[in-house]
Amino acid sequence: MSLKQKIVAGLLKQPYSLFQLTNYDRTKPVNMVVGSMYSVYKGWIHSDIETLNLLKKSDWNKYFDENSIDKILAEHVWEHLTPEEGKLAFRNCYTYLKSGGLLRVAVPDGYNPFKEYIDYVKPGGTGNGADDHKILYNYELMSGFLQEIGFKVSPLEYYDEHGKFQKFPWKPEDGMIRRSADHDERNRDGKLVYTSLIIDAFKN
Template sequence: MVENELDFAFRVFTGRTVPPKISTKLIGVENADEVRKRILADPEMFFAVPELRLAFEITEIRKARASGTIRLVIGAAGTSFPGWVSTNENLFNLLRPETWLAWIDENSVDAMLSEHVWEHLDADEGKTAATTCYRFLKSGCRLRIAVPDALMPDPVYRDLCKVGGRDGHKVFYDYRSLSNTLKAVGYDVHLLEYFDEDGKFHENPWDPKDGHIGRCRRFDPRNSGDDIKYTSLIVDAIKH
């Protein structure tokens, strides 16, 4: 596709001129529909085009509602998983449950997944976010949360994940503090992966089909066997 054709296709979808980072990835693409497909399939491009991402999320949530099964990835950024609707704060703001009511009903969601989101909220916001999820989950269904683990003994990890560090973390949860936050809202909490006060790692069986966590002992490529370089505190919070 020549440059002016690409600009036209991009303008149709977004109202903007194509950014250079998108342009270089779409050299040779032949038509506007293929532009859309390529952007949706590439997390970096997808995240760089908020207008298209928003339209895509709306379409996917409508499909999920029609199917009768709603499984949400909260704060998905550019990640996506088959059978799950990737959402971000424009549509599903954890601190503004009224934004959720525009798209789904209370007590209607079959599962929720949130990887490394809660640490970007302060303690009070974390409780508000958990309350929002509780409001929209069906009874007996789960919210799976992964956050950095404050009891992970590796000093490099702890420096990377500390409050006020480069990633803007506001809370550094351990298994007790996260469990207490969730229990205060009304959840039953099941610990899946965590370190204890003695620096010992604990892992209980969990199925990624119920919510895939990339930054975990099993799936993070930085880990090798029992040599754990990066993992998360992972819990399932079950609504009564």
Template structure:
């Protein structure tokens, strides 16, 4: 009975994924303005942004970009708390693919848990195998140094937006929400002002002109 229910669920899900993919592909084909894509969006949706999950865009596969985008190229990618779920070498592959399918001057905004956060409770929550939601699938804990290095290896210039340094000092450079909204950030996450002081390491990767 369990195997039958599992088979029925898989049959039901296939058309849903196809419908989502075809809808996204149609929107991209018709797009004549900024093309902005959320990677690993889960249920996140923002105005003027197209939300994708791995079923529609697998950033580790060139063929997935080609199938979804065709000849179109992306102005902005956004990935909030996605790359901590990807192994280091795979992150480089995924970012190189993003770079390849972006317009010159385009950006990818990445937010991940911050490995230099000075609160040990925060680190215990977000580290691989930590007690926080989703941390059982975290592959690594980035710092501004290691995330910058990954982006640079993928061919991007780096612009630091929010991060802690080695001394535990918080740094903030102004950024616009419309260029890629990050909920888990100093401005938009109320926990930043609570004892935990929750924040994200946020960096823009910029493709060369």
């Protein structure tokens, strides 16, 4: 996407995102998608960097009280942040989640054993957007970052250090991850072509 296209896309997304962020019902569960692009999920508030920069506490303060969000969903966002930025963003999520609140995060999986996949998703890789990727996570690295902040971690889908795919049940209504084993249309006939590292992190 060219710079001009990105600017136009941002202008198109901002009014809807801004409307949701400033008009949500605070008496109901507050579920938020960060880095939503064009994904729209019923019952969720959608945000992008044009309206909420994950790294800026001043942006969070515009729309939310601390300890007020029930769920945060992020699909393929954290790989666009440096490790230091990623930890700061996790810390902000922790601050604004309620006690027991859920952060569901999905990123490309650095333990995926297939070279084609790694070449596609690694920083500077061949895939769409990989030129902006800053880090390639695996479940151990991301779990460590989250636990350092104070989260209780529950990995849902990931390749382990031996190249074996691990998958545990999860509910789309708690946060839909389209680039996943069961929901990515590239995965057909039992063959996993594209999966993500998916982790649930709960605020203690």
